[in-house]
Every structure is written in C-alpha cells, then in structure tokens.
Amino acid sequence: MEQRLKVLILGYGEMGQAMTYLLNERNQIYIWSRHPKEGIEFVVLEEAVALADVIFFCLPVNPHREVLQKIAPLLKEHTLCISIAKGLNESGQTAEQIFTDILKLKGPYALLYGPMISEEIRAGRNAFAQVGCHDLAWFSTVQDLFNSTPLYLQHTFDISGICWSVILKNVYALVFGIADELQLGDNMRGYLAVAALCEMDKIVRSMGGQEGSPYHLAGLGDLITTATSEDSHHHEVGRILAMTNVTIEKKKELNGEGLHTIKMIKKYNIFNIADYPLFQLIDNIVQQPNDVDKKINDYLQKEQG
Numbered sequence: 123m124e125q126r127l128k129v130l131i132l133g134y135g136e137m138g139q140a141m142t143y144l145l146n147e148r149n150q151i152y153i154w155s156r157h158p159k160e161g162i163e164f165v166v167l168e169e170a171v172a173l174a175d176v177i178f179f180c181l182p183v184n185p186h187r188e189v190l191q192k193i194a195p196l197l198k199e200h201t202l203c204i205s206i207a208k209g210l211n212e213s214g215q216t217a218e219q220i221f222t223d224i225l226k227l228k229g230p231y232a233l234l235y236g237p238m239i240s241e242e243i244r245a246g247r248n249a250f251a252q253v254g255c256h257d258l259a260w261f262s263t264v265q266d267l268f269n270s271t272p273l274y275l276q277h278t279f280d281i282s283g284i285c286w287s288v289i290l291k292n293v294y295a296l297v298f299g300i301a302d303e304l305q306l307g308d309n310m311r312g313y314l315a316v317a318a319l320c321e322m323d324k325i326v327r328s329m330g331g332q333e334g335s336p337y338h339l340a341g342l343g344d345l346i347t348t349a350t351s352e353d354s355h356h357h358e359v360g361r362i363l364a365m366t367n368v369t370i371e372k373k374k375e376l377n378g379e380g381l382h383t384i385k386m387i388k389k390y391n392i393f394n395i396a397d398y399p400l401f402q403l404i405d406n407i408v409q410q411p412n413d414v415d416k417k418i419n420d421y422l423q424k425e426q427g
Contacts, residue, residue, distance in 0.1 A: 171201075280335050283335030294404070
C-alpha cells in the first residue's frame with residue numbers, strides 16, 4: 123500500500139489552496155494560517171510540525187524567518203521544507219538565504235518555482251516548476267508528492283539561479299503591462315523579452331547563479347506567464363502605472379513583490395541598477411509614473427545610440 127505523507131501547508135492564500143488541491147487526494151494534509159477562515163479545519167502550528175514529513179511555505183518571504191525559527195527545533199530529521207516565495211524580505215534576503223541561515227546547507231529544504239498560476243492549478247490545468255535542492259533524494263520526495271498530478275517538475279542544483287530568476291521576473295513583468303497599456307504592440311513585447319532575459323542572466327550570475335539559469339522554467343517560463351497573463355498582478359500593476367487617468371499618488375500606493383524587490387535592492391545596494399538599463403527604466407517609471415511613453419522612447423533611443 124502506498125504510504126501517505128503528512129504534509130503541512132503554511133498559509134492558505136491562493137497558492138496554499140492550490141497546493142492543497144494537488145496534494146489532498148494522496149497525502150494527509152494539515153493547514154495552518156495566521157488568519158483562519160470559517161469552514162476550514164486549521165491546526166496548531168507546533169503540534170502539526172512535529173508530525174509533518176513535508177512542510178510547504180505558502181507564505182510571503184517576509185515571515186519565513188520568524189516561522190522557521192519557531193518550528194526548527196520541532197522538525198523531524200527527515201522533514202523537508204519547501205518554499206514557493208518569490209521575493210525579498212525586509213532585510214533584503216531570499217528564501218534560500220533564510221533556509222540556509224536556519225537549516226544550514228545540509229538541512230532538508232527545496233525551492234519550487236515556475237509557471238504555476240493558482241487559478242489554473244485549481245481548474246485542473248497543467249503547471250510546471252523547477253525544484254532547487256542540494257540532494258536528489260529530496261527531489262525524489264517532491265516527485266513522489268506530485269506524482270499523478272498536473273504539476274510537472276524538473277530538478278536543478280542551481281538554487282541561487284532559480285531564486286533570483288523568479289524574483290527578478292516580477293520586476294521585469296511590470297514593463298510588459300506598461301507596454302500593453304500604451305498599446306506598443308507585439309514587436310515591443312518581443313524586444314522586451316530579449317532585453318529582460320539578457321539583464322536577468324547578468325544579474326543572476328552576479329548573485330552566484332549559473333549562466334543561462336533564467337532561460338528555464340523559473341525565469342523565462344514564469345516571466346512569460348506573469349508578463350502576459352491578464353490574471354497576473356504584476357501585469358495589472360504595470361498597466362496602472364501607464365494609465366493617464368490614475369493619479370500619481372494612487373500609482374505610488376500600488377504594492378506587490380516586484381515593487382518591493384526594487385525597493386529592497388536599492389535600500390541594501392544588492393546590485394547597481396545603473397548597470398541594467400531596462401531595470402533602471404522600470405524603477406524610473408515606478409518612482410515617477412508620469413510621461414511613461416516618453417521615458418520608454420528615451421530608453422530606446424539611448425539603447426540604439
């Protein structure tokens with residue numbers, strides 16, 4: 123008889139619900155949330171951690187450290203922690219850095235990144251992801267979890283590469299929404315895809331990732347999904363930044379992982395954005411969301427010069 127794994131889902135937002143949908147049939151699921159909803163059976167965190175074989179961090183990256191520090195002493199030796207967080211915390215750290223700090227390099231953890239729109243997963247459609255982890259045995263555990271589900275997986279040892287690819291794509295996705303709102307056309311979309319990937323590759327390598335890492339599911343795959351889907355929050359934020367009937371004050375109230383990533387990169391000088399013209403253009407529009415079409419034209423003229 124096939125063994126049912128005990129899986130703890132931390133967070134019950136869209137991705138927490140998507141993971142529950144995928145895993146519920148073949149595994150024993152526990153759900154924890156800081157904001158419980160009526161009609162859902164939630165568990166006590168400490169009690170569920172002590173039982174769990176796998177823990178999914180379906181949380182923003184910011185609470186990762188606090189939650190992980192709280193549960194680390196309770197983890198079983200084989201418990202695999204998996205994060206889907208695609209951003210930087212308030213200290214400018216990635217999920218990989220937080221896991222490494224607390225669980226150390228040998229700790230069982232993995233990152234799961236790729237085109238995984240939660241609405242499509244819950245509708246039974248295919249999704250795709252890279253699993254970044256140091257041990258193939260951990261990847262085997264993830265494969266077993268999602269066996270016979272429509273989530274298709276690839277393994278990579280390039281954890282930093284996929285981590286930064288998926289973080290950066292949220293920033294570059296903004297400019298696709300901007301271009302679509304300005305009706306700049308399909309040719310512009312093609313140009314932006316090439317320009318974004320070139321810059322992502324350079325940044326990823328500067329962050330310790332492998333050359334070409336952004337050209338796979340966590341980078342290119344997720345960029346296309348996030349940059350072109352009408353259901354994408356970052357695409358919508360880009361459109362709003364380019365709208366002429368929305369005040370600058372309202373535009374500056376927008377939020378999202380891409381906007382927060384820009385803020386953290388500048389705050390901690392993680393890399394020099396002046397070295398990456400398209401990234402700098404996006405930051406310029408975010409900081410001063412007026413005359414957007416002129417800003418784009420000036421960028422293109424400079425790049426051609």
